[in-house]
Amino acid sequence: MTQKTFVNPIAWKKDRIRIIDQTKLPVVLSYEDCQSVSDVWWAIKKLKVRGAPLIGIAGALGFLLGMQKTKSRDPRILLATAKRLKVYLNSSRPTAVNLHWALSLVFKVVEENQNKPKLEMILALKKEVERIIHEDVQMCFQMSAYGSRLVKSGDSLLTVCNAGGLATSGYGTALGVFYRAKEESKKIKVYACETRPLLQGARLTTWELMHNHVDVTLICDNMAADLMRRKKIDAVFVGADRIAANGDFANKIGTYSLAVAAWYHKIPFYCVAPFSTIDMSLAEGRLIPIEERGAEEVVSLYFKKPIAPKGIHVFNPSFDVTPASLTTAIITEQGIIRPSFRENLKEIYGYVAKKS
Numbered sequence: 001m002t003q004k005t006f007v008n009p010i011a012w013k014k015d016r017i018r019i020i021d022q023t024k025l026p027v028v029l030s031y032e033d034c035q036s037v038s039d040v041w042w043a044i045k046k047l048k049v050r051g052a053p054l055i056g057i058a059g060a061l062g063f064l065l066g067m068q069k070t071k072s073r074d075p076r077i078l079l080a081t082a083k084r085l086k087v088y089l090n091s092s093r094p095t096a097v098n099l100h101w102a103l104s105l106v107f108k109v110v111e112e113n114q115n116k117p118k119l120e121m122i123l124a125l126k127k128e129v130e131r132i133i134h135e136d137v138q139m140c141f142q143m144s145a146y147g148s149r150l151v152k153s154g155d156s157l158l159t160v161c162n163a164g165g166l167a168t169s170g171y172g173t174a175l176g177v178f179y180r181a182k183e184e185s186k187k188i189k190v191y192a193c194e195t196r197p198l199l200q201g202a203r204l205t206t207w208e209l210m211h212n213h214v215d216v217t218l219i220c221d222n223m224a225a226d227l228m229r230r231k232k233i234d235a236v237f238v239g240a241d242r243i244a245a246n247g248d249f250a251n252k253i254g255t256y257s258l259a260v261a262a263w264y265h266k267i268p269f270y271c272v273a274p275f276s277t278i279d280m281s282l283a284e285g286r287l288i289p290i291e292e293r294g295a296e297e298v299v300s301l302y303f304k305k306p307i308a309p310k311g312i313h314v315f316n317p318s319f320d321v322t323p324a325s326l327t328t329a330i331i332t333e334q335g336i337i338r339p340s341f342r343e344n345l346k347e348i349y350g351y352v353a354k355k356s
């Protein structure tokens with residue numbers, strides 16, 4: 001029943017990585033080739049590739065590209081290169097833990113194969129990256145199926161940023177729930193928050209949902225609470241960039257205010273993310289590193305027209321943290337996790353660790 005969505009935001013092309021340049025959407029669907037590790041670093045930094053799971057995949061592919069391009073066959077040099085690549089790619093964006101997660105997996109492959117011929121090491125790396133990508137799609141399908149159980153036909157659902165096929169290897173987390181609900185013939189209506197400053201909701205979520213024939217309506221961020229008051233929203237589904245051990249989670253700036261408004265209006269608020277987004281090493285959300293980005297994103301409308309006076313002071317945190325107490329459930333490929341998150345995440349984490 002489930003299929004990939006219509007776009008493939010990233011692909012390995014022998015000696016380069018082909019990405020959709022998401023900064024150009026929705027005006028043009030254009031592809032760009034990253035030919036070096038630094039191209040990949042910049043593509044992540046500039047949000048040409050974005051969304052927590054996709055950043056992880058881009059990092060892993062960038063690592064593979066870097067290892068493949070290394071001329072040396074000396075195991076010590078290869079290991080030193082791998083260490084450098086891991087640190088470098090991980091420095092592109094700090095909040096999404098998926099980047100660190102995917103880079104740790106590919107680095108482990110280099111460690112395990114360090115005494116084998118280079119070609120063998122590269123083949124093992126390719127296999128691992130393919131596995132990560134394949135697993136991402138499967139996880140998206142699985143969590144979407146769980147999430148869809150919480151959707152009734154006739155529901156109006158709200159989302160923020162883009163947690164769809166463009167943010168993963170092709171199906172999505174929060175948007176995956178909507179695709180799945182639709183595939184199950186449920187009649188749904190989606191409201192997409194525009195998501196200032198970089199408008200991932202307006203540019204990407206609406207584009208993606210429209211192309212997949214999901215009934216979507218765009219709203220400005222500051223309209224969400226009013227829609228809830230008018231009883232136009234039945235549930236909120238959002239993605240996550242990092243979930244702490246107690247269930248607090250970081251997601252695109254604006255998520256927290258949606259959670260507060262949903263709590264006030266007694267509307268269920270769901271976080272949809274793969275298990276790899278959970279960072280059990282952080283006890284609570286205030287420990288999650290929050291990326292701050294440049295003023296230019298706020299003072300001009302998508303880098304084009306100025307919309308604020310020159311020289312204005314700007315604060316531009318890219319993410320906020322929603323406390324676990326405002327979250328109805330966290331939906332992962334392992335199932336629907338309800339409070340108490342600290343106990344339940346610990347138990348499921350133990351079970352997942354034992355299985356792998």
Ligand code: MRU
Nearest residue numbers: 050051052161163167239240252
């Ligand atoms: O800055 P972005 O566009 O990378 O932010 C993305 C988000 O906040 C998404 O909601 C999150 O990464 C989940 S994507 C499945």
